[in-house]
Amino acid sequence: MPAESTPGSGPRAWRRRRTPHDKRHSGLKAVAWTAAAVLVLGGAGAGYVYVRLNGNLTSIGIDRLLGTDRPEKAGNGSENFLVLGSDTRSGGNQRLGGGADDGSARSDAAMIVHVHEGHKKASVVSVPRDTVVDRPECTDAEGGTHSAANGVMFNSAYATGGAACAVKTVESMTDLRMDHYLEVDFTGFQKLVDELGGVEVTTTEDIDDPDSHLKLTAGTHRLDGEQALGLVRTRHGVGDGSDLGRIQLQQTLVRALVRQVKEVGLFTHPKKLYDIADTATRAVTTDSDLGSVNSLVSFADGLKGISPDSMHMVTMPVRYDPADPNRVLPQKEKARLVWDALKNDEPIPRAATTGTATGGAKGVVSAS
Template identity: 55%
Template sequence: MTGQQDRQRGRRSRAFKAVGLTLAGALVLGVAALGWAYRHLNDNITSVDIDNALGDNRPPRAVTVPTPSGTASATPLPTTALNILVLGSDSRSGAQNQELGGGDSTGARSDTAMVVHIDAGRTGATVVSIPRDTLVDRPSCPLPSGGSTAPAYGAMFNTAYSVGGPVCAVKTVESMTDVRMDHYVEVDFSGFAKLVNALGGVTVTTAEDIDDEDSHLTLAAGTHHLDGTQALALARTRHGIGDGSDLGRIGLQQTLVKALLEQIAATDLLTSPTRLYEVADAVTGSLTTDTGLDSLTELTELARSLKSLSSERLTTVTMPVVPAPSDPNRVVAREPAASQLWGSLRRP
């Protein structure tokens, strides 16, 4: 072998070594970045130990449905129905929330309340909206300090969150429905707006003109592609539509929920790691959950089980109500229709 061949082999060896070191370095940096991202997303989530706070004096959990024979798969879907209380809240302080109309930490309110019932096979779901102006009997709720709130009769539904936070919101819903809330999810104003922006906006169709000075939203009837701030304003609009009651706003919120599902389905997040991270960061950064959903792993598992759930398989309803005899500006549950609705959620 000549000296020139030796030099060429030496150069190739050094080149291969440099490439190997570069790839190894990139791999290490990539793993480190993934580890940092996972920790960051996990740390974003705020959780409340609702099960421990409420103890065993609660409605029973849903019954497990037997899996039909011949339907085994490598990743079987859950065989138990799931009920999740979802609140839209302005409870978190901060410049972004206040800019979007949120309150400070001493003025917590639950502007939106939905019970999401997911069937045992994860092929369908029902979203039941509870008007925040509903008058209910609010039970005594445990407080983190060790004390408890006083029970109240004929109180507005959204006062449960105001006086006792997530624990009291869950206990009040379970008391009025006799349906066990398996999980709790709370989304704040700024996080919702960030999520919509991370998804590239959301397209909705409104049946009538909207002009609401309180939510700062003006839209002509028709189809619109909204950014995060506009979508949040739509979710909060009530005075610019219908009779100005909370029932009109609920209709807009239900339209928005279906539109978001369609937008998520149309957005292939797996082909864009950057957008996937933006969406994950927006979601986790806006969440308060129970301890059963307070990790990225648990949230991902729930999302995986719902991958076949489309907007066509989502039913949206509002708890049947009538004007309250004591106050025409408030509502009460319309019976027996309300009890029949909640009863349908207790069946497998």
């Protein structure tokens, strides 16, 4: 019997209460950690791990909320999923995210991940949160209907109608079916990086951003969780101060995280493996199709062949909004090249991302 939705309003209110049989999920590599924790600990311990990790999980019924009026699923074995970093302004996230503890939430980072046929490579397209878009009418988890709106910021979709509205907006923009949804919040991200022992990056110039509380000298650094979070949130410390520069830092950190997971040697350290799996399953929320440890195991197994070198990462083609320097507008013809390439399971053509706004942060930080 599914758990009842949490009463209240706002994105956090759509999530199911944590119960031993509830559904919640981890992200790309967290699935592998979860599976390995169950297998490595073995015996009676495996049963305990399964119940404990399964009880950590929280899910959102995206398919139920969006209904049948959606793009068709790909028939070639490729998959798309939307990954959001949530900028929640409550609880432990208030200190990390800044701002008032008003209980609101926004999508602070958004990536469309396309896993190509064969699951050996992936294309990742970051969507600037400040992109001006037309948001379609959508329904939230409590059945509330939110009217369509033209010319609004992309991250208003999540703030207005939560995960389902964010997915519907992305599908409307791209005409691509989002097969899965994953969301991670600030506190969970920070803890996960710390559990992994930090991530290593190299900066080519000093970074000093009081807004994100990040201060680094040029050189190689092993970032702890708080510093890594500061890096993915840095906006005024690099480039032109726009969201585009921050996206380039986020993409670099994703590569560094994937590399760190491979270097930690989790399979030979069962206790650390379990700690990371426990942190990951508490940190991330996804669609209900990935709502159990078994589902996560299967999902991870299909992604284990993807390495940092086989991930092609770009930003959705945009241009600066002449009416507002803090907004960007989609370059529709170039963006269509991106979406068509993913729909056809082809590489994103270079022409799609040349001559577009970049934020001026390229090369400032690299994954060591």
